[in-house]
Amino acid sequence: MRMQSMSAERKFLERLSVADRHWLENLWQQAQQVPPSQWVQWLLCGDGRSIHLGWMAPSRADWLRAYLRPLPSYFSGQLLWPAAKAMQAERSQWLKEVLSIAYEQNLISGWRHELYAWWSQPTIPPEPEHPPALLAERAGFRHLGLLSHAVHVHGFLPDGDLWCGRRSLGKATDPGLLDNLAAGGMSAGETPIQAVVRELQEEAGLKVACSRLTYRGSVRTCRVEQQGWHDERLLVYSFTLKEDEYPKNLDGEVQDFECLTPTEWVARLRLGLFTADAAAALVCGLGLTPPSIR
Structure with missing residues (x-):
């Protein structure tokens, strides 16, 4: 009987x-x-439903109550937005208006002109054919504490060494820190695999067939950031590079690449040289996260 070869992730471990x-x-x-x-x-309410939207500082909740339509109200310490009965287009337009005001008041920076989707009942991984509850400017997701989705791609060598990218110093988030080979947010209307293929092409200059990509699971990361509440579902993929494949950045978002041994990777991680999400994605991809947080 032919023995199954050991995966690059297993060799890494x-x-x-x-x-x-x-x-x-x-x-x-x-x-x-x-x-x-x-x-x-703050909660999306109406029609007898209350759906969690996000978390925010009290001052931001007060600001949102002053500018968002329809007018949110406080109840038992929660901010209730009575827009559950509205159509997706209406909710999206109201958020576009309020986020535009926030941008004009310099409360939001790094406007991307890119929409993210938010699902009231997200699947894992998300299925874009299921209509999201609303669309909003990417730069406003942390401002509002909304759950976003991102893809993280690990590029291994057959022996278990791992290619990593260093984020450009011009990046708005985590400039100069090490990251996975390719990583990025999932735009509205994209499937996860479309986002993976796009990020690999833009960030690493690699055209990778979908058949070479393996979905390794997901992990949710939550923390306070300068922009607000970061809440993101990381969808983790991996593949093995061929001998003649080398990453080369095409979009200016990656400063350079390093190929690290497992020991070198952990040493840099211990020094705080990796982004928090890159670390969480690798731990997930290696199968080391408990099912409760996947």
């Missing part, structure tokens, strides 16, 4: 020390933080 592997197994706990106790939860 096998080359780690016991101490490094145990440290990675506990790293997932940093992925999901809780919002500050004084922060306000």
Whole structure:
């Protein structure tokens, strides 16, 4: 009987020390933080339903109540937005208007002119053929605390070494930090695999057939950022590079690339040289996260 070859991920794990592997197994706990106790939860309400939208600081909730249509109201410490009965286009337009005001008031930076989708009942991974509840400017998702989706791609060599990219110093988020080979947000209307193929082409200059990509699972990351509440579902994929394949950035978002051994990868991670999401994505891709946070 022919023996099945060991995957690159398994080789990566096998080359780690016991101490490094145990440290990675506990790293997932940093992925999901809780919002500050004084922060306000806001909900999409109406038609007898209350659906969690996000978390925000009290001052931002007060600001939103002053500018968002239809007028939100406070109840039991929560901010209720009575827009559940509205159509997707209406909700999206109201958020476009309020986020435009926030941008004009310099409350939001890095306007991308790119829409993200938000689902009231998201599947994992999301299925764009299921209509989202609303669309909103990408730069406004953290401002509003909304759940976004991103893809993270690990590019392994057959022996388990891992290609990583260093984010451009001009990036609005985590400039100069190490990241996965390719990673990026999933735009409205995109499927996860379309986002993966696009990011690999733009960030790493690699045209990779879908048949070479393996979905490794997902992990949700939550934390306070300067822009607001970061809440993102990371969809993790991996593939093995061929001998003649080398990454080359095409969109200016990656400063350079490094091919790291497992030991080198963990050493840089311990020094805080990787983004938090890159770390969470690799731990997930290696199968080290518990099912409760996937």
